[in-house]
Each structure stands twice: as structure tokens, then as C-alpha cells.
Amino acid sequence: MHNIFKLLSYVIVISCFITSVSANSSDWDISETSKVRLISPFSQNNAKDFIVGLEYEIEQGWKTYWKSPGDGGFAQSISWDYSSNVKNVSILWPTPVEFEILGLKSLGYQNNVIFPLEIELEDASQDTFLNLQVSFLICKDICIPGDAKVFLDIPSGEKKLNDNYFNLERALSFLPEKDFNSSYIKKINADVFTNNKFSRMQIKFESDKSFYNPKIFLHTPFGLPVLKNSFTYSSDNKLLTANFNFDKDLISEQNFPLEIIIKDNNHNFKKIFNVQTKEELSNLEINKSYLYYLFISLLAGLILNIMPCVFPILSIKLMSILSSDNYNARTSFLTTAFGIISSFVLLGLVFLFLQYFKVSIAWGMQFQQPYFLVFITLVIFLFMMNMFGQFEINLPNQLSSIGF
DSSP states (O other): HHHHHHHHHHHHHHHHHHHHHHBBOOOOEEEESSEEEEEEESSSSSOOOOEEEEEEEEEETEEEEEEEEEEEEEEEEETTOOOSSSSEEEEEOOOOEEEOOOTTTEEEEEEEEEEEEEESSSTTTTOEEEEEEEEEEEEEEEEEEEEEEEEEEEEEESSSSTTTTHHHHHHHHHSOOOOGSSSSSEEEEEEEEOOOSSSEEEEEEEEEEOOSEEEEEEEEEOOOOOOOEEEEETTTTTTEEEEEEEEEOOOOOOOEEEEEEEEEEEEEEEEEEEEEEEEEOHHHHHHHHHHHHHHHHHHHHHHHHTTTTHHHHHHHHHHHHHOHHHHHHHHHHHHHHHHHHHHHHHHHHHHHHHHTOOOOOTTTGGGGGGHHHHHHHHHHHHHHHHHTOOOOOOOHHHHHHHOO
16 A cells, blocks of 8 residues: 555656646647747756747648748747847748749748747846747738737746757757758858849859759848749759849849758758849840850861861762752752751750759760760770671661762
């Protein structure tokens, strides 16, 4: 009997401890499509700076917004004016997702999301009372503004973890990394170029791991829209260049902070720059550069055509044309030109097809593919055996009788 009473006393003590530890979260502020509450990972706190969580539960299909929401919506705001022993509250924003509401592209969150809040206290030895007024927007087919009021007492004392600790640590893991030492990202550069019509943001990323279908999110003071950006990859997909073209009127300052987040399977990284806009080349300079590149292309083509491996073939073709009448010569020229143009159009379509499926396109890209290397090795081997006379490839009579 004594052991039974002893066991019951242990159960009561543990239950009281769990209740006191687990209870450190506010009541839900419930609205029609969402509910909001505060959670603390500690039942007591003795640090001047610590983190709590602002938790949203959003009904299926409804969404709320990131700090740069995109084409529509607005970000949440928090007031802590009626809190006690609180000096400052800062929102830590998890990496958002892109979605479309009412035909507008936006950035934000859905279902369940926890926003970590950095709390700075006036005095760590005093009890803390959090009284937060949260304004937010929830959208689906319509948008409904929300206004939640959440309260939480955190007594002063030695830190004691509670059941909310795991959920808050999980929420912190969704924040983008900021330290190059803890990420595969090695370097990020950002430039903003302006001309008469557009402001072009060019961002270059370098990583130890390949980029695969990344998403890039931008935060500026201007509330820029969500644009479809153009990507250029290196042959190994470890160097990425992204370009965003915004209307020039949207960027109203020459110097401004630019926050960049890149997210894919290998990366979730954030970098903040203070950027200064630069003047892009004028139209006249661009035209000059086009003429320069056109001249270089023609010169390269000329050099290629007089190379020993190409020039004899051209001379044979030219001799056959000179020995033909005018009609046949004209037909031969047109046929040759059509073949060249068709070949390059087909080649361009192939590259567009590869780009559509996010295949890296670069000079010599085929030599990065093991299947191509096996194939070309086999072709060269067969060519070598043919040159050594091991076998012959004879054309059909109909083809062999056709002259140049």
C-alpha cells in the first residue's frame, strides 16, 4: 500500500510539472478562416534575448503573405505597445512559396506556419508579459483582413524547456541560412542596371552543389511584383545567373537594400546587399557592340572555311557549280543555303527544347555526358577500322551516281 501511495505521488508531481511546462502558450485567437496564438519554448526565462513563436493555423486553400507579398496582399504587422518588460520584437520570416490568387502572383504561406519572434527584454530579471496586436491578410477567392490579439506571461527564472521547444526549433530550421560556412553557397553578387525603360537586376550565384530548378525571392523597399526570371547555368550547374527586368518607375531610389533568398533541394540561403543602380549601355553603344560581334562572326566563318579540312570541299562544290549552267547553279546555291538555314533552325529548336527542361547549355556540354562520350568513342573507333581497311561502307548505286 505504501508503494502505491508513493507511485501516485510521483504521478501527481510529474503531471503538475508537465501541465505547468506545457501550458506556456496563449489561447487561440480564432477567426473565420484562421487562428493565431503565441507559443514559448520556455516556461521560465532568464535571458535578455530569446525567441517565441507566432503560430498560424490556416484553413485549406487559404494563404497569408510574406514581407514582400508580390502583386497583391500585404504582410503581417505586429504591435507590442501594451506589453511589459519588452524592448523590441522582430519577425523572422521563413522562406515563402509562390502561389497565384485571383490571377495575381504572390509570395507567402499556407496551412500551418510558425513565425519565430525575437524578443528583446528591458530587464531579464523581471517577469515578461507579451501583449501582441497582429494585423494580417488571408486570401483565397476573396481576401479577409485579420486582427488577432494574443497574450502570454513568461515568468523570470531559470530556463525550463516545454513541449513547444521542438515545434519552434522546427520553425527555425525553415529560415534561410545566412552563413556561407554552413551552406553550399560560396558566393553571391548582385547588380542593378537601368536604361530608358527597365531596371535589370542581375544576380550571380556560385555553389559547391548543383542548382536544380531554384526559386529566387527578392525583398526591397519598393514592393516589387513577382516576375518570371531568366536563368543561365554553367556546364556543371554550379554557377547560376538570374536576370529580373522591372519597369524603371518601380525602383525609385539609386541606393537601396536588396534581400535575396535562393531555394531549391540543395540550398536555402539569404543574403542582404546595399546596391547602387548603374547605367546600362546606351542603344548606340549596344548597336556598335552588335556590329562588332557580327564582324567577328563573319571573320571566324571565313577562317573556318579556308581551313585545310574545309576548303577542298568548298573548292569541289565551286568547281561543280562553274561547270553547270546558270539554272542548275542557282538551284544548287538555293538548295545549299536552305540546308544551312534549316540545320541551324533545327539546332536552335533542340536547344530551346533542352532549356525548357532545365538542361544546362554551354560550350562543349556534350563532353560532360557519359553516354555521348561512349557514342563518339564508338564512332571514332569504327572510322579508324574503316581507314585501316578492315571493312568498307559502299553507297547505293543511286547515290553513288550523283555528282557534286
